[in-house]
Amino acid sequence: MNCKDVKKYLSDYIDGLLPSEMKEEFESHLNQCSECRSLVEDVKAIQKETLRIKIPQLNPYMFQRIKHRVESETQPSPFRVLYRVAMGMSFILIAIALSLYFFKPSYRIAGRSKDLYIIKEEKSGYQFPVYTAEGNYVLTSYQGGTF
Amino acid sequence: MSSNMKMDEWEDIYNAEAEFLYRFIYGMVQDRNEADDILQETFYRAIKHGKKGVKNIRAYLMRISRNIIYDKWRRRKREEGKAIQIEERDTMAEERIEIERAIQKLSPEYREVFILREMNGLNYEEISQSLNIPIGTVKSRLNRARLELRETLRRKLEL
Numbered sequence: 001m002n003c004k005d006v007k008k009y010l011s012d013y014i015d016g017l018l019p020s021e022m023k024e025e026f027e028s029h030l031n032q033c034s035e036c037r038s039l040v041e042d043v044k045a046i047q048k049e050t051l052r053i054k055i056p057q058l059n060p061y062m063f064q065r066i067k068h069r070v071e072s073e074t075q076p077s078p079f080r081v082l083y084r085v086a087m088g089m090s091f092i093l094i095a096i097a098l099s100l101y102f103f104k105p106s107y108r109i110a111g112r113s114k115d116l117y118i119i120k121e122e123k124s125g126y127q128f129p130v131y132t133a134e135g136n137y138v139l140t141s142y143q144g145g146t147f
Numbered sequence: 148m149s150s151n152m153k154m155d156e157w158e159d160i161y162n163a164e165a166e167f168l169y170r171f172i173y174g175m176v177q178d179r180n181e182a183d184d185i186l187q188e189t190f191y192r193a194i195k196h197g198k199k200g201v202k203n204i205r206a207y208l209m210r211i212s213r214n215i216i217y218d219k220w221r222r223r224k225r226e227e228g229k230a231i232q233i234e235e236r237d238t239m240a241e242e243r244i245e246i247e248r249a250i251q252k253l254s255p256e257y258r259e260v261f262i263l264r265e266m267n268g269l270n271y272e273e274i275s276q277s278l279n280i281p282i283g284t285v286k287s288r289l290n291r292a293r294l295e296l297r298e299t300l301r302r303k304l305e306l
Contacts, residue, residue: 011290042297049246050265056179067192
């Protein structure tokens with residue numbers, strides 16, 4: 001085993017994962033090489049220093065804070081309820097306006113005389129008279145169109 | 148399942164995993180307030196998304212917390228520039244021992260493996276599962292992290 005191998009197997013050695021034969025070779029090299037010996041000692045010292053790092057204590061109310069945050073989002077606020085109602089009503093109004101636009105009755109003039117027009121609703125076949133006064137149309141427009 | 152039952156279950160998970168996770172998060176960011184925020188955000192996201200289909204809850208929480216940490220770093224890098232983070236940490240760290248600075252200077256990939264091994268005490272297999280990387284990668288990253296730390300600390304700690 002040489003210096004390059006020591007760097008390669010450093011972690012395996014430190015963590016006790018080297019097979020016994022390799023471990024012997026590793027240690028035999030360390031006995032002969034002061035640089036590699038120093039490397040291993042340094043890494044072990046760093047391990048000890050790392051364990052001395054203080055981790056702050058966990059906030060004991062942390063889970064309550066998380067729980068509160070989750071629950072406050074699952075329960076809708078009054079503003080959110082109001083917003084949903086307003087949105088629902090808007091959709092209904094739009095639907096009514098669209099149905100009036102697309103499903104308006106269609107009329108045509110089915111007959112005429114001097115004093116009246118006969119208007120016919122296409123789908124139902126319903127007919128009704130619209131009278132004129134002295135030759136002028138009384139009704140110049142009706143639901144769905146104009147004369 | 149009622150929401151109370153669900154929260155009780157999450158409280159059990161919190162009690163089992165929070166300390167482990169906090170250790171890892173603090174090791175990565177080395178700032179108490181930031182570590183608190185990240186831990187809270189991790190559990191919040193986990194509870195919101197649920198754990199359906201999750202086999203390893205620890206790995207799941209680790210993945211969420213790593214995403215949050217890496218997102219924060221990316222955002223910070225965009226906003227302030229890479230150099231500022233290191234400079235800030237150096238000037239505010241008078242009371243901190245050199246090893247914390249040196250760990251902070253490791254690349255994130257090396258840092259997380261080093262922290263999980265040295266601060267969380269996981270073995271290679273557990274690190275591999277937690278980070279979802281092969282054991283060979285764990286070994287090589289840990290080796291490089293140790294060598295880099297040794298180089299950084301050699302003179303400062305008079306090792």
